[in-house]
Amino acid sequence: MEAFLVSTGVVALGEMGDKTQLLAIVLAAKFRRPWPIIAGILVATLANHAAAGALGGWVAHALGPDLLRWVIGLSFLAMAGWMLVPDKLDDDATTNRQRFGVFGTTVVAFFLAEMGDKTQIATVALAARYADVVQVVLGTTVGMMLANVPAVFLGDKIARKVSMTLVHGIAAVIFAVLGVLTLLNIGRLF
Template identity: 65%
Template structure:
């Protein structure tokens, strides 16, 4: 259980650095300058999004044989490794939201939508399927998102620019590749 939590936290925290949702967190912080409702909006959006993704991962476990699942997970993790090396951008559509919803509501909706189909959401599906530890994976992936985004909200642009994003993405890609190869050869199954 602890392995599921720690791997989920680490891999998602690394994957989130330089991600479009981290850019969105920075934009929200600059626009609203109210860190508390932004942090809570991101937390709730991530919990809901990753809970759904984890449920899909658990559901896939029931449909797919362990042998097939091992191959699907291995290939998925290796694909995630490659995806980590592609820089993210934030399009203007994601950054637009209604100010009528307030800071929390606007953050929740913008962040929830930005996470749809994002690397960390796909990773959550795969990690939930791999570890059979739904709550530990959701707690870990959510903590990973918060570890990467909360400092950006509180400290802002300086913290985001100080990180060697390419190196962090390469490390995350390496971790995903190791998870993929270990799944393919049956380590940890």
């Protein structure tokens, strides 16, 4: 349960103000059809994070416990720093919108936007950190949905009321704590 809760919380916070959240707002404004957008976000996230989780599980097995602890700990600390770098939406994220319809466009755009994104890298690190890859993937997916579904429905209203700097700062602290705990070889957080 710890893997699920930590994964959910870290990704939900990390996604606030992220380019995929901005993409959700853009798609919602463009298509004005929230349910196919939400379904597309879910499918893209499950596919992307399942691949990232599998990679994290493989990394955990391949590196061995001592080297893995250092790689994961330093990765979490790097993620803490990366959280403090603001995201902006890439112009090419919605280039295929006419070919695939609302659902297809969302799947393609979100899958591509997540490639190498903070949350994908976090999913790899979390899956390497926790033995239960399924719980990590489910948690990161729930975290993505918690951040992006409200963006689809409320979009710019949320962005004007919530300090993204504060949210990213909180996410950075969580990643830093995870990194330090991992480097100190403290196995459980709760």
